[in-house]
Amino acid sequence: MSYKIPMGPYHPALEEPYKLDLICEGETVLDSKLHIGFNFRGIEHLAETRNYIQVVALMERVCGICSNIHTLTLCQAMEGLTNQTPPPRALYIRTIMAELERLHSHVLWAGIAAKLMGFKTMFMTCFELREKVMDVLQAISGNRVNYSMNRIGGVNRDISDPAAILKMVEALEAEMGRTVIPIFTTSRTARSRCAGIGVLTTEKAVSLGVVGPVARASGVGQDLRKAAPYAAYAEMEFDVPVQTAGDVTARLLVRALEIMESCKILRQALSKLPPGEVNTGEEKFRFTTGTAISRAEAPRGEVLYSVSWREGSRNPARVHVRTPTFVVMPAIRWMVKGARLADTPLIQASIDPCYSCTDR
Amino acid sequence: MTLLTEVIEKLGTTETWVEQGGVHWLTLEAMSIRALAAAMNTLHARFITITAYQLPKDEGLRLEYHWDLNGELLGFVFKLAANSIESIFDLCEAADWIEREIYEEYSVNIAGREYEPLLLRQGDIAGVNLREVKL
Numbered sequence A: 001m002s003y004k005i006p007m008g009p010y011h012p013a014l015e016e017p018y019k020l021d022l023i024c025e026g027e028t029v030l031d032s033k034l035h036i037g038f039n040f041r042g043i044e045h046l047a048e049t050r051n052y053i054q055v056v057a058l059m060e061r062v063c064g065i066c067s068n069i070h071t072l073t074l075c076q077a078m079e080g081l082t083n084q085t086p087p088p089r090a091l092y093i094r095t096i097m098a099e100l101e102r103l104h105s106h107v108l109w110a111g112i113a114a115k116l117m118g119f120k121t122m123f124m125t126c127f128e129l130r131e132k133v134m135d136v137l138q139a140i141s142g143n144r145v146n147y148s149m150n151r152i153g154g155v156n157r158d159i160s161d162p163a164a165i166l167k168m169v170e171a172l173e174a175e176m177g178r179t180v181i182p183i184f185t186t187s188r189t190a191r192s193r194c195a196g197i198g199v200l201t202t203e204k205a206v207s208l209g210v211v212g213p214v215a216r217a218s219g220v221g222q223d224l225r226k227a228a229p230y231a232a233y234a235e236m237e238f239d240v241p242v243q244t245a246g247d248v249t250a251r252l253l254v255r256a257l258e259i260m261e262s263c264k265i266l267r268q269a270l271s272k273l274p275p276g277e278v279n280t281g282e283e284k285f286r287f288t289t290g291t292a293i294s295r296a297e298a299p300r301g302e303v304l305y306s307v308s309w310r311e312g313s314r315n316p317a318r319v320h321v322r323t324p325t326f327v328v329m330p331a332i333r334w335m336v337k338g339a340r341l342a343d344t345p346l347i348q349a350s351i352d353p354c355y356s357c358t359d360r
Numbered sequence B: 001m002t003l004l005t006e007v008i009e010k011l012g013t014t015e016t017w018v019e020q021g022g023v024h025w026l027t028l029e030a031m032s033i034r035a036l037a038a039a040m041n042t043l044h045a046r047f048i049t050i051t052a053y054q055l056p057k058d059e060g061l062r063l064e065y066h067w068d069l070n071g072e073l074l075g076f077v078f079k080l081a082a083n084s085i086e087s088i089f090d091l092c093e094a095a096d097w098i099e100r101e102i103y104e105e106y107s108v109n110i111a112g113r114e115y116e117p118l119l120l121r122q123g124d125i126a127g128v129n130l131r132e133v134k135l
Helices: A043-047 A054-059 A067-082 A088-117 A120-141 A162-178 A180-186 A188-194 A202-208 A212-216 A248-271 A324-336 A341-349 A355-359 B003-011 B033-042 B093-106
Strands: A003-007 A019-025 A028-035 A290-298 A301-309 A318-322 B018-020 B023-027 B046-054 B061-069 B072-080 B084-086 B109-111
Touching: A003 A341, A019 A324, A019 A341, A028 A324, A028 A341, A043 A054, A043 A318, A054 A067, A054 A318, A067 A088, A067 A290, A067 A301, A088 A120, A088 A162, A088 A180, A088 A188, A088 A248, A088 A341, A120 A162, A120 A180, A162 A180, A162 A248, A180 A188, A180 A248, A188 A248, A202 A324, A202 B093, A212 A248, A212 A301, A212 A324, A290 B018, A290 B072, A301 A324, A301 B046, A318 B046, A324 A341, A324 A355, A324 B093, B003 B023, B003 B033, B003 B072, B033 B061, B033 B072, B033 B084, B046 B093, B072 B084, B093 B109
Parallel strands: B023 B072, B084 B109
Antiparallel strands: A003 A019, A019 A028, A290 A301, A301 A318, B018 B023, B046 B061, B061 B072
8 A cells, every 4th residue: 555755845854845745655665746836936037127237146046055157157148148258367267166166066965965874974074175165265255155256247356366276176175085085986885875776767867858967977978068168168178977877876976076077177277277357347238139048067967047138128038047956856756766765865865956946 | 961950951941040149049930849849859959948938018928949959059939829839748858847837937828738836836826927917
């Protein structure tokens, strides 16, 4: 006889509210149903009531973890409508900020995953490391969550001492290489808790159109930093880690390897930071009528901004955001099918969901 | 043959691509969205999203469908005269949530599918979130 277990909208295993109704038989999950919308704030509608300066501050608040990538993508789209080309130094700073954000997001996720595995000491180690990444972000931007770095035509703040930031990044890289990476890739606790659970096959990943580390852990090797480079990614050398198992271990490995690739990009960007201005210096912008679309590889995968404007208006006519979790989250239904009930918190956390992004 | 010409050939259209705002746009007057989705499947394009846009005055709505083909962003525009369009959910599983969202935010009838509320809570009315309604 099957029975239903509602998980959420408020549950110890969830960082934000959403609901997963699990249909179980004994300890086995037969099917599930997802409910979102608990964080719906009507941000796309609010964007239509903000001018081109205010809308950047608004969209930075779509997500509390990947706030920078939202403004980067939005500004790229608005630059398409205002015919602005950011100077090379600004593109490098955007790349540095995006990679630092990826680092802090992946380490945060690693900490939460460790907690759900029952590996509490690892949780503490990850959060200590995340603090150090946030110290670097604060040293650059003056902020720890909403960095206010991006603007139309470049960035708001310069990196005045890249050598000092490089030192901080090298210390971080050494620490991650010494603790997080070996533990997550070789520890028996991590392996026994994650191997073979929450499998998403390559065929299903393609069919659902999942993106980011979840897609790459299921053998779909797409990454916009390579496929459609933006900011300064075309000038960076890095690999895109891909795993084929599609289970929680594969997602863990992909993110662990991405941490090292991010450090590699950061080292290159900081040592090659070109001289010059950090923005075009323009304060007032004239928008052309039309739609511009921009995409970027957020820590959780592809984020897309579609921005429409009518000439003469200070406010956008429409801002549509397609966040990565919006396309990854439906995959949870397929990942938990056949899983043990006790594994479902870790499986749903393995996609690194961002509920605020999804609901907007 | 470039990827974009391959798409044109697959779709069997005489229309040409217009590159604007980071997208390769194609306006297909004579093709249904379902035929387009089926063609995109054979090309192994990745469905990204649908953006609904309310046109000024009483011109109705415009839906922009997006696919990714090897890093190229493709956009297809469909104007809705009757506030209704066929669902592609059975052809493209990835379109499920965004079709539901567009129904809820703009009250567009996505015909040919059953769907449960996505963002709406009990007692909410479809179309109130983003659709501008003249009272």
